[in-house]
Amino acid sequence: MLFKVEMKVNLPTDMPADIAADIKFREKAYAQRLQENGKWRHLWRVAGSYANVSIFDVADNTELQDLISNLPLFPYMDIAVAPLCRHPSSVRDDDS
Numbered sequence: 001m002l003f004k005v006e007m008k009v010n011l012p013t014d015m016p017a018d019i020a021a022d023i024k025f026r027e028k029a030y031a032q033r034l035q036e037n038g039k040w041r042h043l044w045r046v047a048g049s050y051a052n053v054s055i056f057d058v059a060d061n062t063e064l065q066d067l068i069s070n071l072p073l074f075p076y077m078d079i080a081v082a083p084l085c086r087h088p089s090s091v092r093d094d095d096s
């Protein structure tokens with residue numbers, strides 16, 4: 001199942017720089033692992049904003065919830081999820 005996931009990062013302005021750097025380091029490693037195993041299909045920065053739009057490919061809602069809630073930045077993000085399905089006018093013959 002494909003899901004669009006929008007994540008907006010809201011790190012507290014008074015968070016010490018070393019703590020923020022550690023969370024971002026762990027976030028990057030986690031996100032890259034999920035991209036490498038195909039669960040996190042697309043990761044795009046929203047230009048001009050500390051936010052991203054992502055596409056996840058997971059078995060079900062429970063797997064999505066598990067992956068997202070384990071993001072190191074999860075406590076500091078506003079997250080919006082939308083399920084996706086094929087568009088009847090798409091010229092692609094797969095869901096890439």
Ligand SMILES: O=C(O)CC1=CCC(=O)O1
Nearest residue numbers: 009027028031050051052
């Ligand atoms: O910077 C972001 O948009 C939050 C984030 C998600 C994966 C990652 O590495 O950073």
